[in-house]
Amino acid sequence: MEKREKLYEGKAKIIYATDEPDKVIAYYKDDATAFDAIKKATIKGKGELNNRIASFFFDLLNREGIPTHFIKQLSDREMLIKRVEIIPVEVVVRNLAAGSIVRRLGIPEKTKFEPPLVEFYLKNDELHDPILCEQHIYAMGLATPEEVAKMRELALKVNEILKKFMEEQGITLVDFKLEFGRKDGEIVLADEISPDTCRFWDKKTGESLDKDRFRFDLGDLVEGYRKILEKLEKKQ
Numbered sequence: 356m357e358k359r360e361k362l363y364e365g366k367a368k369i370i371y372a373t374d375e376p377d378k379v380i381a382y383y384k385d386d387a388t389a390f391d392a393i394k395k396a397t398i399k400g401k402g403e404l405n406n407r408i409a410s411f412f413f414d415l416l417n418r419e420g421i422p423t424h425f426i427k428q429l430s431d432r433e434m435l436i437k438r439v440e441i442i443p444v445e446v447v448v449r450n451l452a453a454g455s456i457v458r459r460l461g462i463p464e465k466t467k468f469e470p471p472l473v474e475f476y477l478k479n480d481e482l483h484d485p486i487l488c489e490q491h492i493y494a495m496g497l498a499t500p501e502e503v504a505k506m507r508e509l510a511l512k513v514n515e516i517l518k519k520f521m522e523e524q525g526i527t528l529v530d531f532k533l534e535f536g537r538k539d540g541e542i543v544l545a546d547e548i549s550p551d552t553c554r555f556w557d558k559k560t561g562e563s564l565d566k567d568r569f570r571f572d573l574g575d576l577v578e579g580y581r582k583i584l585e586k587l588e589k590k591q
């Protein structure tokens with residue numbers, strides 16, 4: 356496997372081509388952004404932690420039968436993934452109220468959602484990732500009703516798997532964001548699953564072990580992410 360030219364650089368990752376047209380490499384950077392990139396920092400060690408944590412979660416989900424873009428972890432900061440066409444819709448699943456839903460709707464923090472909520476947001480930084488209802492998705496031609504149904508079904512399955520798994524490690528999965536792609540006509544889970552894209556609360560202490568540490572200066576980010584990785588590695 357040969358690493359070739361840079362295809363795309365995002366806020367937290369760089370995607371490189373390989374000598375195989377249907378496979379690309381995701382390189383995890385140390386950059387952190389929040390609040391539409393108004394708050395920015397480089398946090399040494401974040402990229403490696405997220406690559407290792409995301410590799411663990413994708414491997415777990417692959418084994419549980421969820422179709423994902425993940426092939427294998429290549430190095431501390433790199434994973435080999437299938438090249439997919441990303442659907443520009445962010446899918447958020449919420450078990451407990453936190454973050455934007457508290458600010459936007461005034462729902463008290465920690466309110467339990469049973470069944471979990473599934474929300475859709477437009478992946479567009481200039482427009483600040485506005486929330487979408489399904490009609491918007493169809494009107495804008497972002498995805499078909501069948502694709503939306505599949506994304507919802509997969510997002511809820513991912514939630515069941517990760518929520519149960521994290522619960523066993525003493526961690527509450529509060530909410531998370533997923534992105535999906537199209538690969539040979541199928542919907543596959545793509546992008547990343549890490550403390551950058553999930554809210555994880557320590558069950559005993561309530562401590563945030565995710566990007567809220569950076570967003571709200573709650574403590575050393577690397578220390579929180581490392582606690583997550585250590586719990587995952589104990590399970591291997």
Ligand code: UDP
Binds near residue numbers: 445553566
């Ligand atoms: N999230 C994300 N990328 C985004 C927006 C949200 O990864 O562009 C994640 C976020 O980390 C949290 C969940 O999705 O785990 C719900 O985020 P929310 O809508 O509460 O927005 P926030 O308050 O985090 O900006």
